[in-house]
Amino acid sequence: MRAKRTYRYRFTNDAYVALIVLHIIMGIFINTIPQFSTLYFAVVCVFFIFKVIVTPKREKLIWVLFGASYFVAAESLFRMTGGGLFYEFSKYFVILLMLMGIFYDGASGKGYPYFIYLILLVPAVLVASTTLGYDLNFRTSVAFVLSGPVCLGISALYCYDKKVSKEVLLQIVACMSYPIITMTTHLFLFNPSVKEVLTSTGSSFATSGGFGPNQVSTLLGLGMFAFTVRFFLKSPSLFLKVFNLVLLAAVSFRALVTLSRGGVFGALIMIAAFLVIFYGSAKFRQKQQIIVSVVLLISVAFTTWAISLNQSSGLVGNRYANEDATGREKSDVSTGRVELFVNEFEGFQEHPFLGVGASGMKQSRLESEGAIIASHNEVSRLLSEHGMFGILILMILILKPLDFRSRHHNNIFFYSFLAFWFATINHSAMRIAAPAFIYALSLLHVTNEKPPLRRKPSPELSK
Template identity: 45%
Template sequence: MMAYVPLVLLYFGWQIMKTKDKTVVVLCAAAYMAGAEVFFRMTKALVFYETGKYAIILLMLVGMFYRGFQKKSYPYLLYFLLLVPGILVTIHVIGVEERFRQAILFNLSGPFSLTAAALFCYGRRIRFKDLLKVLDYMVYPIIAMTVYVFLYTPSGDIGDIANSAASNPALSGGYGPNQVSTVLGLGVFILYTRFLIPYKNKWIHLLMMFFLVAMAYRALLTFSRGGVLVAILMAAAFTFFVYTRTRIKTKTKVTLKLLGTLGITIGIWFFTLLQTGGMLANRYENKDSIGREKENIATGRLQLLIVEYQAFLDHPLLGVGVGKVDDYHREKLGVSIATHNEISRMLSEHGIFGILALLILIGSPLLTKLQGRKNIYFFPFLIFWFLTVSHSAMRIALPGYIYGLSLLSLHYEKKAKKIPSKNPILRKQIG
């Protein structure tokens, strides 16, 4: 399995070299790697844990080599430079040793891949149908992961395994439920948008809708709420913008599809509820396995946030240094644990420079939207980036890459009007 990833990269490299439309091929290649990253991790197909992020950085650099990047994307170069002081602080504290390299690779590979994706995608104009193709390449490995999760834990064994209201690795393909839920949730969103914007081939469309239901079902079974709730918010935002920007005839179709979606969603929820013996309801109602109310829906993460905020107050200018907030966790909480929130990590490890970097990440895409850039996926993609890094930091490549896709400018092709004519010569000229 480990040989598969190099073969994939070689294949996409060959496609990039021989294809004229290199932009779309680069985006498809990066989308595939981003969508497959967690699946590759759970099947131990990666040489390095962060291979997915390195691959995206490499692909974006190749894309910029062939197609360049816009001068107006300079805020993301500034964002990259604002991370440097935190690196220098870490060098000053622990020197350039193995622990330093691990801290940089683990904590900054995500921001670096986001920078590369943002530089390549910023203001780049592609056709809407090409973006749909890119999203298809992202969802293919997610479908493969869904099948793997079903094979790892068949439906008949779920009742025996779902014996607590905690997130469940055994129901997540033997891997981290948080990451699996995030990827499956994104897959659900992508296929939901294709439910509203159908595939041209009827049989492919039906097959994809089957996998939409399968992904939603397995996302719930991870017992990890983050990916599921983010997918719901993304779908709500996408539906709102589709509904408000279409004609009455299309609104009627969308309304009927929404009613169908609601019915299927309720069916999946109650089926999963029965399979888990009510444990799923306890999880989402913030109760333990015997139905007692828990103190706080995010007690552990709230403690981490408080410690990271205190680290920022103690070192407001430069922060504590990249990877050093773990030492604060050990000092204040008695345990060394990686942060779950990229926002608080930026503040604690980079200080005022982290705040400036966050302002760039939030402000730059909003400014491009105000300038009239068209991208119907803009707000759902930003929602995914912000909420995912807020509950799962940047452990996977998807948030950074999806952020980059939000910066694309889409060209919507208008359908050519049919001009009826009885003259065969005129019909030939029109065609």
């Protein structure tokens, strides 16, 4: 009787380079033929749904994760080019893929805290149904603030304790890099001369493809992490090392000139967490190679920083030093985020049990200031809009991954993923799907892939 074959996913570096080149070409097409973005969007939607449906059961997990990682990285690209079906589509598409995965592959019973987490979101909807005024549409307002948390909960339910090899985990990270390269190409063509458009140290829509700099910077930061990982773990040749460093420099430059600092700081935290774990788990000889690679990485980082200073006439430096265009120090380093945080914490103090309801703080600011101002901070939003349930939600989100980590130590990106989630929700809330899905990746059970056994031929058979 034949032994059951273990499925092993393999993806060559040649295929990786080819896909990067393909996505550069697609970035050129999007810039020259605006309608191409819609075609691109439709093709990748159909492709990933098709792959999840037709692949054997043992491969469905991989294609669910590939599809989700690709779409969270492409979200800002589709938004800025108008290629997506609607604004929040990427979150709903990730939810769809995860539900398909649960349907075909099931979910671990040990992930039940995330089911409780989803239930804890419901009271805020009930409160909102009685408090939101006519100026805020109930359905769209609630969907906007809860689509991200629901995406996180369902993604976490599916990913919890799912077994993947280290190779698959690396390819999940690689999948994020492809649409980010397309977006980076589009940004260079959309705004080839940074000097012509940067006149202040405020976040720049012109250098962000005409779209929200905060969101673009966040995903470019994710690209910085992806190419750093590729440089250290999947660049065995000189060509691949140079290739990935050039891509890293290009993505880092575009992230810096958005003048939105959150994505860049998030990337640096992710990279630092990865390198600490990678270096700590390496053997002596490998540690020496890592040190050489880190020196090379720092050299590229300083070169990229110098180019960004030159191309922005020093405004990038002013921005990161919290100065205006004339070099005077700004009074608020948080650009209004601290004030919003305090405002939402006051909402929690006034309504500590059930909170003000989903989008309740928007309603409050609309009444007091006459403008709809969305939260930048998911932590304060959870407290103000969910009250004591928000505290329970935060406890689940923080403690459950740490509990999982205490038993499973093979995910080299665990702290990077968790750091990205926490950093992003503190400067951009959950405007994009990335923090929700990246958080779920920290719950994967990464296994050491065993090479196939090679038995020596029997002496009798060799005669």
